Amino acid sequence: MPVSDQAFVTLATNDIYCQGALVLGQSLRNQRATRRLVVLITPQVSNLLRVILSKVFDEVIEVNLMDSADYIHLAFLKRPELGVTLTKLHCWTLTHYSKCVFLDADTLVLSNIDELFDRTEFSAAPDPGWPDCFNSGVFVFQPSLETHGLLLQHATDHGSFDGADQGLLNSFFSSWSTADIHKHLPFIYNLSSNTAYTYSPAFKRFGSSVKVVHFLGPTKPWNYKYNPQTGSVLEEGSGLANQHQTSFLNLWWKIYQHSILPLYEGFRDEEEHASPGHTAAVEELGAISAVGSSQPWPAEGPVEQTVVTDDIPPSPKGSHAEDVDLAMSVFEISIEEKVKELSPEEERRKWEEGRIDYMGKDAFARIQEKLDRFLQ
Numbered sequence: 001m002p003v004s005d006q007a008f009v010t011l012a013t014n015d016i017y018c019q020g021a022l023v024l025g026q027s028l029r030n031q032r033a034t035r036r037l038v039v040l041i042t043p044q045v046s047n048l049l050r051v052i053l054s055k056v057f058d059e060v061i062e063v064n065l066m067d068s069a070d071y072i073h074l075a076f077l078k079r080p081e082l083g084v085t086l087t088k089l090h091c092w093t094l095t096h097y098s099k100c101v102f103l104d105a106d107t108l109v110l111s112n113i114d115e116l117f118d119r120t121e122f123s124a125a126p127d128p129g130w131p132d133c134f135n136s137g138v139f140v141f142q143p144s145l146e147t148h149g150l151l152l153q154h155a156t157d158h159g160s161f162d163g164a165d166q167g168l169l170n171s172f173f174s175s176w177s178t179a180d181i182h183k184h185l186p187f188i189y190n191l192s193s194n195t196a197y198t199y200s201p202a203f204k205r206f207g208s209s210v211k212v213v214h215f216l217g218p219t220k221p222w223n224y225k226y227n228p229q230t231g232s233v234l235e236e237g238s239g240l241a242n243q244h245q246t247s248f249l250n251l252w253w254k255i256y257q258h259s260i261l262p263l264y265e266g267f268r269d270e271e272e273h274a275s276p277g278h279t280a281a282v283e284e285l286g287a288i289s290a291v292g293s294s295q296p297w298p299a300e301g302p303v304e305q306t307v308v309t310d311d312i313p314p315s316p317k318g319s320h321a322e323d324v325d326l327a328m329s330v331f332e333i334s335i336e337e338k339v340k341e342l343s344p345e346e347e348r349r350k351w352e353e354g355r356i357d358y359m360g361k362d363a364f365a366r367i368q369e370k371l372d373r374f375l376q
C-alpha cells in the first residue's frame with residue numbers, strides 16, 4: 001500500500017549529480033518502493049534534466065537559498081562555505097511529509113528498504129572512517145520548520161567541523177552514538193563501496209544482505225567509462241580497488257544504460273533543432289540501438305506516477321543548455337562535464353582580466369594553429 005505522506009528524498013545541485021539521482025530513483029522503483037520519490041534541485045539544474053528527473057521522481061522541487069526566508073539568507077552570508085550543506089538541510093522544510101528517508105545521489109538501492117520508515121529521527125548508519133560519527137548519506141528524519149531553523153542557527157553559531165553537512169549534523173544530533181541503539185541503522189543500509197575490503201571476512205559473511213551501496217568519496221560511478229557490450233566499467237586510469245566495488249559499479253551502470261539513457265530519447269532531435277550550433281544533449285558516436293535503448297521506460301519496476309511536466313519549475317537560466325555530455329559508442333558510454341563555450345565578449349573579458357587558459361585553448365600551440373589557419 002503506497003503511503004503518500006512519507007517520501008524518499010535526494011538532492012542534486014547540478015546536471016552531473018542528476019545522473020546519480022536518476023539511477024538512485026530508478027533503483028528505488030525497481031525495488032518497489034512504496035513511498036513518494038522526491039528530488040531537491042537548485043537553480044543550476046538545466047531544463048532538460050528537470051524534465052528527465054520528473055520521469056523518475058514524483059516531485060522535483062527547486063530550492064534556492066537566496067530566495068528563502070531571511071534567517072537562511074543570514075546563515076548563508078555568514079558562512080558561505082556551507083553552501084551545499086545548507087542545501088541538504090532544506091530537506092527538513094518538506095513539511096507536507098510526516099517522515100522521510102534521505103539518500104545521497106551517489107547511493108544505489110539493492111533491495112526494498114521501506115522498513116526504514118519504522119525508524120524515527122534521527123537514524124543513520126555509522127561512518128566507516130569514524131564509526132562514532134554517523135554517515136550523512138542515508139538518514140531517517142522528520143520534516144519540521146522548527147528543526148530546520150535550529151539546524152541553521154547551529155550552522156551560523158558553530159559552523160561544521162568538516163565544513164559540510166556531515167560534521168554539522170553530527171554535532172547537532174550529538175547523542176546519536178550513545179543514546180538509542182534503534183537510531184543506529186545497520187551498516188547494510190549504507191555500505192561504502194570502497195571500504196568493503198577493509199574487513200573482508202565480514203563482507204564475505206554479510207555482503208549478500210547489503211541493501212544500500214554508497215559510492216562515497218571523490219570518484220563517483222559517473223566518472224568511469226562503461227562498456228555496454230561486456231557490461232562492465234573500464235578500469236583504465238581509475239585504479240579499481242576490488243571486485244566488490246567493480247560489481248557495484250557495474251550494477252549502477254546497468255541501470256543507467258537500460259533505464260536512464262532511454263529517457264533522453266526524443267530529446268536528442270529536439271535539442272539539435274532547438275539550439276543549432278550547440279552540442280546535442282546526447283552525442284551519437286555509434287549506433288544508439290547498440291546500447292540497449294530499445295527498451296521502453298521503465299525497463300523494470302512498476303509505473304506509479306503520471307508525469308505532469310507543467311509542474312516542473314523551469315530553470316531560471318531559461319536556456320536549453322545542459323552541463324553534461326553523454327558520449328556513446330558501441331563499446332563505450334561516458335558522462336562528461338561540458339566545457340562551457342564562452343561568447344567572444346566573455347572570452348575577451350577573461351583575457352583583459354588576465355584569466356588566460358595557458359594549458360588549454362590559449363596555449364601557444366592553439367594560438368599558433370589559429371595563426372597558421374589565418375595565414376593560409
Ligand SMILES: O=c1ccn([C@@H]2O[C@H](COP(=O)(O)OP(=O)(O)O[C@H]3O[C@H](CO)[C@@H](O)[C@H](O)[C@H]3O)[C@@H](O)[C@H]2O)c(=O)[nH]1
Nearest residue numbers: 011012013014017104105106136137164165166167216217
Ligand atoms: O556538487 C554537489 C555535491 C553534492 N551534492 C549532493 O550532496 C550529496 C553529498 O555529496 P557527496 O559527493 O555524495 O559526498 P560523499 O562523498 O558521500 O562524502 C561525505 O561527506 C559529505 C559532506 O559532509 C556528506 O554529505 C556525505 O553524506 C558523506 O558521505 C551528494 O550525494 C548529492 O546528493 C550535489 O548535489 N552537488
Ligand SMILES: [Mn+2]
Nearest residue numbers: 104106137216
Ligand atoms: Mn555521498
